[in-house]
Amino acid sequence: MSTDTSERHGHYLEDLSVGMTAVYSRTITEADIAMFAGASGDTNPIHFDEEFAQSSPFKGRIAHGMLTASFLSTVFGTKLPGPGCIYLSQTLKFTAPVRAGETVVARVEIDAIDTEKKRVQFVCTCTVGETVVVKGDATIMVPRKADQRPVAA
């Protein structure tokens, strides 16, 4: 018999409606950039070599675009819809650089819900102050509460 993990689940499809939003906000630090490089293997000097980065159009080191984008996954996986959802797809446009010390607000908003296919469309933005640094769309599959196994009393 398996453990009842229903309390650990996030929102079900029935809980969701168009226009719902959630955010994850985070100040990107040098430590985060180093950790992300460790996990991903992306040691591009634009993130780590100030001399190289000064010679680039960014005029200094920047964070990995995929680190900023990963905050969208954080919102989906921990807040809206939260645990139990399945990440199907994501589009990303990297529209401005992010530097260590800057605070990113990753925001997702429900744009459409296909109740038949249990698919939820999200509009996603990451901003630093007023500047959009990442934008895109995501599709997430969200289970129906009605489809869950009844839990034994």
Place this chain on the structure above:
Amino acid sequence: MSTDTSERHGHYLEDLSVGMTAVYSRTITEADIAMFAGASGDTNPIHFDEEFAQSSPFKGRIAHGMLTASFLSTVFGTKLPGPGCIYLSQTLKFTAPVRAGETVVARVEIDAIDTEKKRVQFVCTCTVGETVVVKGDATIMVPRKADQRPVAA
């Protein structure tokens, strides 16, 4: 006077042709998943709670989809085109789960080059054995060698 960092640069637009490929391969470990969660804040129990994950359609813990996707950024930033390129956009479809201990091969291939706009289109896949786990497209801006400042002798 700024340091000459030209040796640290990757490929220039003139070096690229349609059909060129590069890969980054990596065995995803529990440590990588923990590091990625630290950097991203994504502590979804599907990655960390075996009881919760057993109750999911994946029947066990899986790696973050964005961790696997980040290996594409690693190829771009370190190999092809390499340092000096600018990541403009990425699409991602998460087509199968990846588990700790599995080896991901992230592969990018040049699909088209717009020499006027200096934009290069890539087709991207991440595979575990024969299974495609992530697929998508990317657009990267690549500087022209001819546009670089001459370096003083």
